[in-house]
Amino acid sequence: MAKKSPIKPLGTRVLLREIEGESEQGGILLPDEAKDAGSLRWAEVIALGEGVGSEEEKVKLAVGDKVLIDGFAGKEIKFKGHEYLIAKSIDILGVITN
Numbered sequence: 601m602a603k604k605s606p607i608k609p610l611g612t613r614v615l616l617r618e619i620e621g622e623s624e625q626g627g628i629l630l631p632d633e634a635k636d637a638g639s640l641r642w643a644e645v646i647a648l649g650e651g652v653g654s655e656e657e658k659v660k661l662a663v664g665d666k667v668l669i670d671g672f673a674g675k676e677i678k679f680k681g682h683e684y685l686i687a688k689s690i691d692i693l694g695v696i697t698n
Contacts (some may be wrong), residue, residue, distance in 0.1 A: 605647035605663075606679055612651040614661065614667070616643035616685040622666070639671045643685060652689045659689045666696040667695055 619642040674687030
């Protein structure tokens with residue numbers, strides 16, 4: 601049974617947990633300038649809003665996907681001692697496939 605998400609995102613928003621130290625996974629190497637400028641971040645999908653994956657949106661994501669997101673996207677939140685990011689699905693640049 602899947603673990604229940606602590607927060608249910610609304611609409612086309614996605615609850616993410618940032619992943620540290622993933623800049624070289626999958627053979628993709630991010631330049632230091634990109635890391636320092638905050639232009640890209642790696643994250644894991646924790647929960648999806650009901651609008652994600654709808655026919656109109658055409659963004660296909662699943663809980664557990666590792667994704668690359670715009671570094672300035674979303675809102676960082678702390679909830680029950682954990683840090684999360686809530687972002688619009690349009691700010692997700694790609695899904696990392698091994």
